[in-house]
Amino acid sequence: MIKNVAYGRGNNLLDIYIGGPSPAVTSLSSHADDDAESDHTVESNGNPVIIYVYGGAWDSGHKSMMMPMAQNLANQGYIVIVPDYTRYPQAKIEGMVRDVQDAVVWTSQNATRYGGDPSNIYLMGSGSGAHVASLAIMNDAIEQLGGIPAPAVEGDSSPLVKIPSWPDQLANLHTTAQQQQKQPRLKERVQGLILFSGVFDITFYYAYLHKRGIEEVSAMPRVMHHSANNYLACSPSWILSTATENLQQPELLEQVLPKTILIVHGEQDRLIPAHSSQTLFNLLCAAEIPNIKFKVYTGQSHLDPAIDLILPSNAITAALLNDIADVVRPSMVPGTGASTPNSGVDDGQGGEEEHQMLKQQQDQYTKDFSASLMRDSALVF
Numbered sequence: 001m002i003k004n005v006a007y008g009r010g011n012n013l014l015d016i017y018i019g020g021p022s023p024a025v026t027s028l029s030s031h032a033d034d035d036a037e038s039d040h041t042v043e044s045n046g047n048p049v050i051i052y053v054y055g056g057a058w059d060s061g062h063k064s065m066m067m068p069m070a071q072n073l074a075n076q077g078y079i080v081i082v083p084d085y086t087r088y089p090q091a092k093i094e095g096m097v098r099d100v101q102d103a104v105v106w107t108s109q110n111a112t113r114y115g116g117d118p119s120n121i122y123l124m125g126s127g128s129g130a131h132v133a134s135l136a137i138m139n140d141a142i143e144q145l146g147g148i149p150a151p152a153v154e155g156d157s158s159p160l161v162k163i164p165s166w167p168d169q170l171a172n173l174h175t176t177a178q179q180q181q182k183q184p185r186l187k188e189r190v191q192g193l194i195l196f197s198g199v200f201d202i203t204f205y206y207a208y209l210h211k212r213g214i215e216e217v218s219a220m221p222r223v224m225h226h227s228a229n230n231y232l233a234c235s236p237s238w239i240l241s242t243a244t245e246n247l248q249q250p251e252l253l254e255q256v257l258p259k260t261i262l263i264v265h266g267e268q269d270r271l272i273p274a275h276s277s278q279t280l281f282n283l284l285c286a287a288e289i290p291n292i293k294f295k296v297y298t299g300q301s302h303l304d305p306a307i308d309l310i311l312p313s314n315a316i317t318a319a320l321l322n323d324i325a326d327v328v329r330p331s332m333v334p335g336t337g338a339s340t341p342n343s344g345v346d347d348g349q350g351g352e353e354e355h356q357m358l359k360q361q362q363d364q365y366t367k368d369f370s371a372s373l374m375r376d377s378a379l380v381f
Helices: 063-074 093-114 128-144 177-182 202-211 228-233 236-246 250-256 275-286 304-308 315-328 351-377
Strands: 002-007 012-018 047-053 079-083 116-126 192-196 260-266 292-297
Touching: 002 093, 012 063, 012 093, 047 063, 047 093, 047 128, 047 315, 063 079, 079 093, 093 116, 093 128, 116 128, 116 315, 128 192, 128 236, 128 250, 192 315, 202 228, 202 275, 228 236, 236 250, 236 275, 260 275, 260 304, 260 315, 275 292, 292 315, 304 315
Parallel strands: 047 079, 047 116, 116 192, 192 260, 260 292
Antiparallel strands: 002 012, 012 079
């Protein structure tokens, strides 16, 4: 683990997890718990890179809370990047999107240094993190194709939020200035999206909160500039639906959206209903975007999918890791649903001790994260 590496245009930091039996990490034994001041350059063999955007109701959370889950993902052979990003009240939605953009740009420019493949980056998020991640990608894709009409809800004269454009640095990574002049600037920013328990329709979510009488307690309305038009402008589902209806060449969406998209939701999620993910999936299918997968896990609540990734021996964990591997390593995972490499199965050598340690981490993670969300959002899971 390499901690507190600076990235982006603000004072943000990210952590890097490099684990698993890969030739690219054989020189990292002395950097198991490193920091940004160390010389941690490694030779790249092109491992897939996952950038994880954590949730926390847009106003809480910290990258350090993701350590057990990120390490488990790294043990599958991925390079895992966990950025901190500016949260409410220090920032609203446009600032959060900007930070996610910066994290992708930084990763694209530095992935090879840590054994990653800059052309094989996946943006993963849960809860509000899934919303910010998907909004960053969806808004940029539509902007590349010329944009869509602004929302115009009758009676709403509030200033419309401006989601920031993508930094130019990423467009310059793999093409020269001359090449960019000769060809349209159409580019998928990441290879894939992995979205857990996300909010993709802010208008629907506001109505859901209002029905429960807690819309003023949640930070969400203030993060989205508290207006009907802005709720639409900040909704990936609305953006995609409007684009499909208004773009002159909607078929070009396939060229700017990620090549693979995995959407996961718990059936028993009472914080963000699974309807949110179902709607986004339906819209992606209607737009004829290929390689989309939607999984609803029976009996799972809002936090379960993210928490289950901490403990490798859980049956649900194996299924989730297999879903992720289907997206990130499609050529390595048989269609029969076989387990992914290094899935944490006990080999009889220290497995029980590792299991107990991970179980303790899972319990502490659940306690800390649930307490944080309960305190900040006053929502009962």
